[in-house]
Each structure stands twice: as C-alpha cells, then as structure tokens.
Amino acid sequence: MPHTKKESDKRILVIGLGRFGSSMALELVNHGWEVLGMDSSPRLVQMFADALTHTVIADATDDEALRQIGAAQFTHAVVAIGSHLEESILATSQLVDLGVPDIWAKAVSRRHGRILEQVGAHHVVLPEHDMGERVAHLVSGRMLDYVELEEGFSLGKTKAPKELIGRPLAETRVRQKYGITVVSVKHRGAAFTYASRETVLSKGDVIVVAGRTEDVERFAEAD
Template identity: 50%
Template sequence: MARIGYFAPRGTGKRAEADAVAVIGLGRFGGSLALELEAAGTEVLGIDLDEENVQGYTGRLTHVVRADSTKEEVLRQLSLPEFDRVVVGIGTDVEASILTTSRLLKFKRPEIWAKAISEPHAEILEQLGVHHVIRPEHDMGRRVAHLVRGTLLDYVEFEDDYVMTRTSPPAVAQNRPLGVLGIRDTFGVTVVAVKRRGGKWEHTTAQTVLYGDDEIIVAGPRAQAESFSQLPVE
C-alpha cells in the first residue's frame, strides 16, 4: 500500500499538516463530518474499507484511501502516528471500531474521537482511554427532546450538566438593563448574547435591555437554564 506523502509519511521527521484530520469510516456520520471539515478549510485524509465509499469521496476530500484500519502496519503506512487528530467514524462493525481505536491509542500522539453506536460500545471505548466518545443518536435524541418540549429554540449540552440554550427572554428579563435585574443571582444563569429581530448576535452587557421579540442565549446548569426558559414571556 502506498504511503500518503502529502501528510509527511513516517520516517520524514515531520508531523502531519497542523490543520489536517484523518477520518476513518466514511459512512453517513464519518462522510458528513469529513465533508464539513473540508468545507471549513481543514485538510482531510479519508479512510474506508469499502471501495464504493472511497470512490464516492474521491475528489471531494484532500485524500481518500481504501485500507483496512484494523491493521497497525497499514495505519503506520498512512502516517496516522503523525496526525494530531483522528476520527473513528466506524459504526456498524463494532469489532473494527474497537480494533482500530486500540491500534491508534498505541501511537500516543493523535487525539482520538470515536463514534459509539450503543452504551456498551461507548463504555468499551472509554475504558480503552479514547479522548472523546461520540454518541450521535444518543446525543441528538437528548437534544431534540429538549427542543420538542417547545420552550427552547436550540440546546447544547457540555460536561457536568452545563448547557447553553437559545430561547426568548421571559417577562422578568425584559425592559430593564440586565445589570439591575440580578438574573444570575436570582435564576442561576447568565444571558450571554442577544439577537434583535432582523439583526445579528451581539454580546450582552450590564446595560443591555431585552425585549419580547428578541432571541437570547442563556448559559448555566441544565436545570436552571430549563427553568429560566419556561418562565412566562409576557
């Protein structure tokens, strides 16, 4: 198998391009992620065992290679030890996902994101020491559940139950400067940005006054942020 010289193959003494990512598994998740990275200006090495998948992304990604990622020697030939970031997007073949991830972890250098299709799969990846375990269906399900309730326009959850939500300002936060309302002390959240109707997002200040037709971004613990978003808007 030929080496990918563009990414400084093993033995050159160089590292992969700083803004380069290897994506292993070009299914719906991995392929979409790889294309989004390319669109944002990140150079992508796409790897997949399926020839049809490889052909489908040829010319759309910086480099695409058909390869068996479960073999350590193949990963070395493709310069994976030189990458700073690798995404394992293999989904349905759990064994291949685990083997690929365990091989990558031996290299020490890459920061690894790995997709899990179930809780047991996620537990195994976490036990192996994967830096970031991605559970698209699980995470999207939780996010959509919050949106379906109708009080939030968008919802992002971080670690330790901390979230950012996009919502409308409740009546208690309207028509007076934020600096005199004591939102953080009273409700345990912070209004970090506001978007006026027809305008753009702007950072809030103590002098910012919110109105009923604004959209706001609220940051704080999940329970407090949800409670704040459920307050009457008028």
C-alpha cells in the first residue's frame, strides 16, 4: 500500500484483529477507508482476509516487519492489542519511532493507558472501562445515553423535564440553575436539531445536554 502521508489520507494500519480491532477495522471499511489489518495469528488474518482491504501475518513488535509492510508511510495506525500488555506497548513504541503521526492504542486499564501515553500514543481508548462507566450511568439514572468527552465533562441524552416544557429555553434559566447547556432537541416524530434560546420543548421531547459530569447527572434526575 505505497502512499505519502496526508492529513486527509483514508488509509489506516490496524494492529490486532481480535474483537475490538476487527470490529473497528470492518466499520472503517464500511466508511470507505482502506484498511491494512495485521495480526500474528494466521487464523485471524485468514478470517478477515476477504473483508479488509489488505491483511498481513506479522509480529508488530518487530521493527523490521513493520518496515517491510510500510508502516512508516501511514498517517493513521491503531494498536488494538489489549490482553498482551508488553506487545501493546512495544508495538506502540515502534510506530512512534517510525514517525506515524496519529496513533490510537487500546488499553485494558488506566495504568496501561498511562504507559501507552508515555511511550507516545496520541490517543488511548479503554473500551471495556468506558462502556462499563457508560452503562453504570444509564442503569443508575434516567439518562437515555451518556458520553464522557473528557474527564469531568459529558454529554447526556434525556427526556425533557417538566420544568422546561412550554417555555422558550431562554426563560427557563436552565444554565444558571443546573450549569448545563441544552445543545439539541428531538421533538416527537422529528429528527434531532440544534436547540436555541427560542426553542420550546414539549412533553416527550428528548434533549442532549452538555456540561460538567456532575451537573449533567444532576439535571438528568430533574422531574
């Protein structure tokens, strides 16, 4: 897959074709990306050979193997190795040494994630931890969906509470009372649209709010 690095380059190297790596690789293909899937397991590589743009059996901790597949020419790479911490860290380090400018790495714990950041990963994801945290918010409260954008700041999807119904948002003083901003609204039978100061909510409307995590949680409990 010879090419030059470009910011808009839609070619990506995915190292590790387990559940997380393969799911992400397949989704990227569906979105028009060219994906080179790499794994040391012949079984996994064979399994996804027809679904991905290219696949290769190789050891991601071997710098020579990475050079041979042209890893240094990729703008984007994902290290989806999770259970083998040493391999995950070594593969990430190798990509950093090769100068790959946008490296995503999967971590299985916060400690693992900190190490990946220290060796040079640009983005660290903790899928199991993040999903567990998200589900905990959904189970324990009234939110319909929840996303933490960064530590301490979140988006929450919830039904419009009674106190916001029937008046323009500007008159509800929701930001002053709860410290959150209503960013979008879905009226019954309609698609989501941006909320404005003039937006009037009705019973059954679903809204998306943004703010500090504790404020979003507190707002979601409002009647």
